[in-house]
Amino acid sequence: MPKEPKKPSSKKPQGPIQSVKGMRDILPDEMRFLERIRKAFLNIAVSYGFEGIETPILEDTDLFVRGVGKATDVVQKQMFSFRTKGGDPVTMRPEYTAGVVRAYYENGMFNLPQPLKLWYWGPVFRYERPQAGRHRQFHQLGAEIIGEINAVLDAQLIQFFTIMLKELGITAYTVEINSLGCKVCRSGYRQAVVNYFRPDIRKMCPDCKRRLKESPLRVFECDKEKCREIAEKAPQTVDHLCQECHSHFKEVLEYLDEIDIPYHLNPKLVRGLDYYTKTVFEIWPEDQAGYALGGGGRYDNLVEMLGEKMAPAVGFSAGIERLAGELKKIGAPIVKDKDIPTVFLAQLGELGRKKSLKLFEELRRAGFRVMESFGRNSIKSQLKIANREETGIALILGQKEALDGTIIVRDMTAGTQETVPLSKLINELQKRFALTETNKSA
RNA sequence: GCGACCAUCGUUCAAUGGUAGGACAGCAGAUUGUGGCUCUGCUAACGAGGGUUCAAUUCCCUCUGGUCGCCCCA
Numbered sequence: 001m002p003k004e005p006k007k008p009s010s011k012k013p014q015g016p017i018q019s020v021k022g023m024r025d026i027l028p029d030e031m032r033f034l035e036r037i038r039k040a041f042l043n044i045a046v047s048y049g050f051e052g053i054e055t056p057i058l059e060d061t062d063l064f065v066r067g068v069g070k071a072t073d074v075v076q077k078q079m080f081s082f083r084t085k086g087g088d089p090v091t092m093r094p095e096y097t098a099g100v101v102r103a104y105y106e107n108g109m110f111n112l113p114q115p116l117k118l119w120y121w122g123p124v125f126r127y128e129r130p131q132a133g134r135h136r137q138f139h140q141l142g143a144e145i146i147g148e149i150n151a152v153l154d155a156q157l158i159q160f161f162t163i164m165l166k167e168l169g170i171t172a173y174t175v176e177i178n179s180l181g182c183k184v185c186r187s188g189y190r191q192a193v194v195n196y197f198r199p200d201i202r203k204m205c206p207d208c209k210r211r212l213k214e215s216p217l218r219v220f221e222c223d224k225e226k227c228r229e230i231a232e233k234a235p236q237t238v239d240h241l242c243q244e245c246h247s248h249f250k251e252v253l254e255y256l257d258e259i260d261i262p263y264h265l266n267p268k269l270v271r272g273l274d275y276y277t278k279t280v281f282e283i284w285p286e287d288q289a290g291y292a293l294g295g296g297g298r299y300d301n302l303v304e305m306l307g308e309k310m311a312p313a314v315g316f317s318a319g320i321e322r323l324a325g326e327l328k329k330i331g332a333p334i335v336k337d338k339d340i341p342t343v344f345l346a347q348l349g350e351l352g353r354k355k356s357l358k359l360f361e362e363l364r365r366a367g368f369r370v371m372e373s374f375g376r377n378s379i380k381s382q383l384k385i386a387n388r389e390e391t392g393i394a395l396i397l398g399q400k401e402a403l404d405g406t407i408i409v410r411d412m413t414a415g416t417q418e419t420v421p422l423s424k425l426i427n428e429l430q431k432r433f434a435l436t437e438t439n440k441s442a
Numbered sequence: 443g444c445g446a447c448c449a450u451c452g453u454u455c456a457a458u459g460g461u462a463g464g465a466c467a468g469c470a471g472a473u474u475g476u477g478g479c480u481c482u483g484c485u486a487a488c489g490a491g492g493g494u495u496c497a498a499u500u501c502c503c504u505c506u507g508g509u510c511g512c513c514c515c516a
Contacts, residue, residue, distance in 0.1 A: 015489060015490035015491080015505095015506075016489065016490080018489070018490095018506065018507050018508095019507075020507090021506085021507065021508090073513080073514050073515075074514085074515080077443070077513090077514085078514080078515085095516085124516080126514095126515080126516085128443090128513090128514075128515085129443080129444090129512095129513090130507095130508080130509085131509080131510070131511080132509080132510070132511095133515095133516080134514090134515075134516080138516060139516085140516060271515095272514070272515055272516095273515095282515095291514090291515065291516070292515070292516065293516075294516065295515090295516080317516070318516070319515090319516030320516085321516080322516060323516095346476085348475060349475090378470095378475090378476095379475055379476055379477095380471095380475090380476065380477075381469085381470080381477090382476090382477085383476055383477040383478095384476095384477050384478085385477085386477065387477040387478055388477085388478090394476085394477080396475080396476075398475060399475085400475085408475095408476090410476075410477090412477070412478090415476095415477085415478090417476085
């Protein structure tokens with residue numbers, strides 16, 4: 001037999017389709033945590049006067065290069081970028097802020113009453129090696145306040161974040177905070193940093209040599225021992241703040257004191273995105289998980305950098321999966337939907353099944369959560385499922401009942417049942433659930 | 443981007459150079475229209491490609507995916 005050399009149609013081998021590297025499924029068990037986080041988050045967002053926004057996942061690559069910063073790790077090695085068929089360079093957003101600011105311009109939102117308070121929730125992408133607490137697609141929630149410079153808002157966003165953690169039951173965290181100053185003091189500071197490192201530049205790693213040229217503050221992010229040693233006594237931002245930035249920072253801290261949020265001044269905190277000015281902060285779990293739950297800060301220049309208008313702004317974002325991880329860690333009880341009055345609707349025979357479909361909707365309209373297994377014929381297997389799902393009450397609608405206009409209401413815990421007229425069913429159920437409610441609270 | 447380890451039913455854990463077994467879950471039964479306990483049966487897996495071999499799930503290589511460090515962040 002002559003061998004037919006197989007030409008692979010692509011470099012990928014045939015086989016079952018697996019998820020793309022770093023992309024994962026969120027299954028119902030985890031989804032429950034996410035929904036809980038979303039509820040807590042939205043609750044606060046709405047009462048704090050924030051409104052929702054969603055921007056496209058795909059943006060012009062240039063938005064992030066200019067917005068987030070050319071020298072940042074996010075842009076240099078973590079961007080999920082490619083070209084469209086038309087040849088346009090696009091990038092799957094690695095964060096929200098740049099896109100939100102773009103939307104601010106494109107939709108003329110500077111004409112709306114300022115400041116603009118926006119919340120967001122959705123997937124973001126970073127091209128990295130997947131690892132614990134890190135995937136290529138993950139989800140962020142966050143909030144931005146655009147068009148207001150007052151320091152009280154910096155504090156309010158931190159308050160927003162910490163209140164959310166509190167509502168979720170997460171208490172073991174620290175707030176790290178620092179001020180990077182503005183354009184004015186930053187150039188002075190930058191110069192001071194460059195001057196400080198210059199004598200030692202030969203001893204430093206190649207990365208730092210490059211950083212010192214392109215973005216000197218990033219030198220502090222290096223963890224090579226030598227660079228660290230040298231950086232130990234480097235000038236700190238807080239010592240080079242201009243009058244305005246100094247008092248702004250002081251005010252932020254005073255506000256935080258006022259609302260009893262403990263913080264840790266961290267002069268080394270610079271954040272991975274270039275657009276930050278003045279206040280920056282990160283929230284870290286206390287158990288040294290190796291990653292932050294979230295962070296944020298002021299970005300008074302970003303709006304200007306992306307367009308012609310000027311608008312001060314401040315924001316924060318948090319990793320939703322990481323918050324969910326904390327919930328798991330603290331053993332947060334799994335909240336199921338059981339608290340909604342739930343009944344199981346079992347049907348028997350052709351007529352019973354037909355009537356069930358309608359009854360199902362009537363029950364739903366009356367405020368009940370209804371479970372069923374309409375596809376099954378035997379009453380036995382249907383009750384088995386009712387038992388497994390732990391619905392306290394099962395309704396049985398068979399041929400006989402369908403003809404009589406009645407239905408069996410079965411108490412699954414007591415094992416008792418009675419036949420009631422269909423017309424009185426809702427009433428009867430409401431009575432029963434009211435009873436169990438009072439028993440619970442008693 | 444660099445390094446280490448891993449890959450068997452849905453989950454979890456076995457065994458094996460001659461194509462795989464248990465547990466849990468799932469499904470169906472144990473006479474007539476009634477769940478939980480028990481019993482019985484059934485379903486269901488060697489990530490993909492290539493090589494070595496009479497024979498590969500097992501050995502080797504590559505790819506894909508996962509886990510964990512480094513880096514960095516959410």
